[in-house]
Amino acid sequence: MLALDPGGTTGLAxxxxxxxxxxxxxxxxxxxxxxxxxxxxxxxxxRGSPRAVVCESWTPRPGIRTFQPEALESIGAARYLCWQYHxxxxxxxxxxxxxxxxxxxxxxxxxxxxxxxxxxxxAARHLMVxxxxxxxxxxxxxxxxxxxxxx
Numbered sequence: 001m002l003a004l005d006p007g008g009t010t011g012l013a014x015x016x017x018x019x020x021x022x023x024x025x026x027x028x029x030x031x032x033x034x035x036x037x038x039x040x041x042x043x044x045x046x047r048g049s050p051r052a053v054v055c056e057s058w059t060p061r062p063g064i065r066t067f068q069p070e071a072l073e074s075i076g077a078a079r080y081l082c083w084q085y086h087x088x089x090x091x092x093x094x095x096x097x098x099x100x101x102x103x104x105x106x107x108x109x110x111x112x113x114x115x116x117x118x119x120x121x122x123a124a125r126h127l128m129v130x131x132x133x134x135x136x137x138x139x140x141x142x143x144x145x146x147x148x149x150x151x
Contacts, residue, residue, distance in 0.1 A: 001015050004055040005119045007070050010119060027111065039077075039078050043081050055075055055090070056093075056097065060072070075091070105142050106128065
């Protein structure tokens with residue numbers, strides 16, 4: 001799976017789940033066009049295991065003074081690349097990802113990767129939400145020890 005936090009600097013997070021349940025994870029930041037090249041490379045890779053791209057949504061709203069054309073353009077370009085290569089594409093709200101995928105939870109999974117703009121961690125948040133929603137990460141790993149035992 002590949003997750004994106006789009007913008008002038010784009011956060012990317014990638015997870016590979018192996019048949020034995022093991023997981024390889026990495027996250028990084030790239031400039032917009034480099035990030036889209038990474039999306040195309042991911043989407044166009046030879047078919048094997050199922051793939052998906054999850055992306056933070058961004059909607060311009062009245063009163064918001066920051067306009068990010070790179071975010072909107074990246075979302076559209078990533079959606080197109082996924083369509084072209086038949087890879088599922090999902091949008092997630094930034095608020096939903098930040099509410100659920102806290103820094104503490106990223107750290108539990110070993111996914112915390114602080115960067116100057118925080119974009120690598122933001123992409124990891126979207127990957128985490130998608131992975132939990134699709135049964136790739138058991139949310140019980142976030143429970144304090146002992147709370148997962150019911151009498």
